[in-house]
Amino acid sequence: xxxxxxxxxxxxxxxxxxxxxxxxxxxxxxxxxxxxxxxxxxxxxxxxxxxxxxxxxxxxxxxxxxxxxxxxxxxxxxxxxxxxxxxxxxxxxxxxxxxxxxxxxxxxxxxxxxxxxxxxxxxxxxxxxxxxxxxxxxxxxxxxxxxxxxxxxxxxxxxxxxxxxxxxxxxxxxxxxxxxxxxxxxxxxxxxxxxxxxxxxxxxxxxxxxxxxxxxxxx
Amino acid sequence: xxxxxxxxxxxxxxxxxxxxxxxxxxxxxxxxxxxxxxxxxxxxxxxxxxxxxxxxxxxxxxxxxxxxxxxxxxxxxxxxxxxxxxxxxxxxxxxxxxxxxxxxxxxxxxxxxxxxxxxxxxxxxxxxxxxxxxxxxxxxxxxxxxxxxxxxxxxxxxxxxxxxxxxxxx
Amino acid sequence: xxxxxxxxxxxxxxxxxxxxxxxxxxxxxxxxxxxxxxxxxxxxxxxxxxxxxxxxxxxxxxxxxxxxxxxxxxxxxxxxxxxxxxxxxxxxxxxxxxxxxxxxxxxxxxxxxxxxxxxxxxxxxxxxxxxxxxxxxxxxxxxxxxxxxxxxxxxxxxxxxxxxxxxxxxxxxxxxxxxxxxxxxxxxxxxxxxxxxxxxxxxxxxxxxxxxxxxxxxxxxxxxxxxxxxxxxxxxxxxxxxxxxxxxxxxxxxxxxxxxxxxxxxxxxxxxxxxxx
Numbered sequence: 001x002x003x004x005x006x007x008x009x010x011x012x013x014x015x016x017x018x019x020x021x022x023x024x025x026x027x028x029x030x031x032x033x034x035x036x037x038x039x040x041x042x043x044x045x046x047x048x049x050x051x052x053x054x055x056x057x058x059x060x061x062x063x064x065x066x067x068x069x070x071x072x073x074x075x076x077x078x079x080x081x082x083x084x085x086x087x088x089x090x091x092x093x094x095x096x097x098x099x100x101x102x103x104x105x106x107x108x109x110x111x112x113x114x115x116x117x118x119x120x121x122x123x124x125x126x127x128x129x130x131x132x133x134x135x136x137x138x139x140x141x142x143x144x145x146x147x148x149x150x151x152x153x154x155x156x157x158x159x160x161x162x163x164x165x166x167x168x169x170x171x172x173x174x175x176x177x178x179x180x181x182x183x184x185x186x187x188x189x190x191x192x193x194x195x196x197x198x199x200x201x202x203x204x205x206x207x208x209x210x211x212x213x214x215x216x217x218x219x
Numbered sequence: 220x221x222x223x224x225x226x227x228x229x230x231x232x233x234x235x236x237x238x239x240x241x242x243x244x245x246x247x248x249x250x251x252x253x254x255x256x257x258x259x260x261x262x263x264x265x266x267x268x269x270x271x272x273x274x275x276x277x278x279x280x281x282x283x284x285x286x287x288x289x290x291x292x293x294x295x296x297x298x299x300x301x302x303x304x305x306x307x308x309x310x311x312x313x314x315x316x317x318x319x320x321x322x323x324x325x326x327x328x329x330x331x332x333x334x335x336x337x338x339x340x341x342x343x344x345x346x347x348x349x350x351x352x353x354x355x356x357x358x359x360x361x362x363x364x365x366x367x368x369x370x371x372x373x374x375x376x377x378x379x380x381x382x383x384x385x386x387x388x389x
Numbered sequence: 390x391x392x393x394x395x396x397x398x399x400x401x402x403x404x405x406x407x408x409x410x411x412x413x414x415x416x417x418x419x420x421x422x423x424x425x426x427x428x429x430x431x432x433x434x435x436x437x438x439x440x441x442x443x444x445x446x447x448x449x450x451x452x453x454x455x456x457x458x459x460x461x462x463x464x465x466x467x468x469x470x471x472x473x474x475x476x477x478x479x480x481x482x483x484x485x486x487x488x489x490x491x492x493x494x495x496x497x498x499x500x501x502x503x504x505x506x507x508x509x510x511x512x513x514x515x516x517x518x519x520x521x522x523x524x525x526x527x528x529x530x531x532x533x534x535x536x537x538x539x540x541x542x543x544x545x546x547x548x549x550x551x552x553x554x555x556x557x558x559x560x561x562x563x564x565x566x567x568x569x570x571x572x573x574x575x576x577x578x579x580x581x582x583x584x585x586x587x588x589x590x591x592x593x594x595x596x597x598x599x600x601x602x603x604x605x606x607x608x609x610x611x612x613x614x615x616x617x618x619x620x621x622x623x624x625x626x627x628x629x630x631x632x633x634x635x636x637x638x639x640x641x642x643x644x645x646x647x648x649x650x651x652x653x654x655x656x657x658x659x660x661x662x663x664x665x666x
Contacts, residue, residue, distance in 0.1 A: 276521060
């Protein structure tokens with residue numbers, strides 16, 4: 001299977017939420033898929049299904065072999081408790097390597113180097129010792145992005161990554177994301193910020209009433 | 220976490236375990252605890268455990284331990300003070316004497332208390348040289364375990380701690 | 390003052406109290422940090438009340454050691470309440486309230502209806518407030534408390550990173566392949582153990598204090614998860630040691646004294662934290 005993700009006849013549901021149909025779509029290496037749609041259309045549910053947190057109610061969702069074992073970087077929506085969490089930036093980014101760490105009690109030197117490289121790539125290495133709760137919104141999202149690409153990441157899943165960010169931080173974030181995408185990591189993101197997201201997207205998946213999936217001509 | 224942190228953590232855990240082992244060993248062969256603050260010169264004789272000289276926490280601790288495991292104190296001389304209680308046991312027709320040892324360890328409603336029976340010296344004859352009932356007394360004697368049918372509180376215990384050869388001060 | 394302390398050290402039960410106290414407060418502080426961060430402090434309180442009820446039942450049934458009943462019962466309740474960090478909030482705080490208060494009332498009622506010792510009120514007081522319970526440990530008690538606490542500390546060290554991962558971002562941890570359901574279950578069991586053992590140190594009503602105070606105080610000054618836990622551990626051990634010594638020398642109830650020292654420590658840390666900003 002050359003594609004990273006292939007979905008056919010997918011139907012999504014979560015708890016008491018109505019079952020939502022989803023158009024067939026594929027995610028290939030290097031693609032950048034933007035999932036759009038009204039609230040309640042199932043965007044976060046779909047993302048969680050790809051991440052392996054939820055099971056689809058019907059249809060097939062196939063991942064490339066080996067992708068599920070640490071090949072997916074996930075940036076979920078952040079709760080209020082995390083914003084107030086006493087952790088250094090380095091600790092947060094390091095936790096991105098937990099899939100590699102497995103049952104071992106401590107991280108290896110190679111894993112710590114990965115975290116350092118991810119921080120450099122996202123430009124947060126000078127914040128390594130800073131406390132996570134003292135960062136600005138934009139800095140936090142970059143730290144979480146560094147965490148997401150820490151492992152052997154081939155696919156990035158982002159759930160509303162620019163919520164609460166000011167316009168400058170938002171555009172800065174999409175610039176970094178585009179850089180990561182160009183480097184070969186596929187991106188699937190849910191975003192309400194249509195301008196910024198569609199700027200860097202290669203494909204658009206629309207859920208809800210006018211469900212569709214198609215390529216998007218990039219500027 | 221690097222090797223240094225692991226080693227430090229392991230050392231700390233080992234030190235704590237060692238300390239625990241060292242201290243636990245002493246529980247089984249309990250050394251006579253010295254009375255806190257040596258007794259003054261005067262007419263009060265030295266005893267092994269003197270409740271009258273202890274602070275509230277130590278008193279409560281000793282009262283609790285005495286109530287929970289009196290055999291631990293067998294053979295030790297003690298001085299306690301409290302309310303004097305006496306009554307005739309209907310079953311054996313004998314008069315029993317007791318002292319309500321108690322203190323409130325910080326909480327007025329919950330006092331760790333215990334009725335400690337005592338067997339006075341032969342020189343005491345009821346009711347001549349006895350204090351009035353319910354008055355405050357201090358008794359000193361040696362704790363012994365007595366084999367009886369049951370004690371003043373009607374609990375079916377075969378071995379009862381009593382303060383033998385007791386001197387009563389009131 | 391030093392002479393007095395040295396003199397009190399000659400008592401074996403004081404030494405035992407210090408050893409047990411150090412280990413118990415260490416394990417409580419380590420578990421308290423994730424508990425506070427997950428906003429689950431109230432569960433510690435509820436579980437300790439359940440443990441009290443179980444202890445009362447054990448006393449009525451003439452168990453030799455009440456932990457034989459209170460540990461499994463508390464563990465069972467912890468598993469139900471802490472299945473997932475989300476589940477705990479959904480459990481309904483009314484349910485927890487009823488469980489906790491119901492256990493307390495039933496426990497006290499049982500203790501009065503069928504007293505296992507002639508002095509019920511003294512037992513209850515030291516159980517609720519830990520006035521002298523840490524000073525009256527039998528050899529079995531000491532081994533059990535110290536052993537369990539040491540076990541908790543070792544488990545904690547081995548699962549430190551996983552604890553951070555799951556506490557900081559449970560969804561992310563699950564996406565990375567961690568079995569968070571299993572982890573939360575194991576963690577719930579450990580929390581229950583720590584709470585039951587901690588009751589010997591500070592009593593049922595004050596258990597929450599040694600779980601929460603070290604964590605919150607540490608968060609005032611520390612900037613990373615590692616330093617928060619180290620500061621919390623040191624804070625807890627120091628305050629408990631001072632608390633026990635002060636209680637023994639000044640004649641105050643042990644549990645409340647330890648909490649009093651915790652309060653002073655917390656105020657000190659808050660002030661230091663303000664200067665550091």
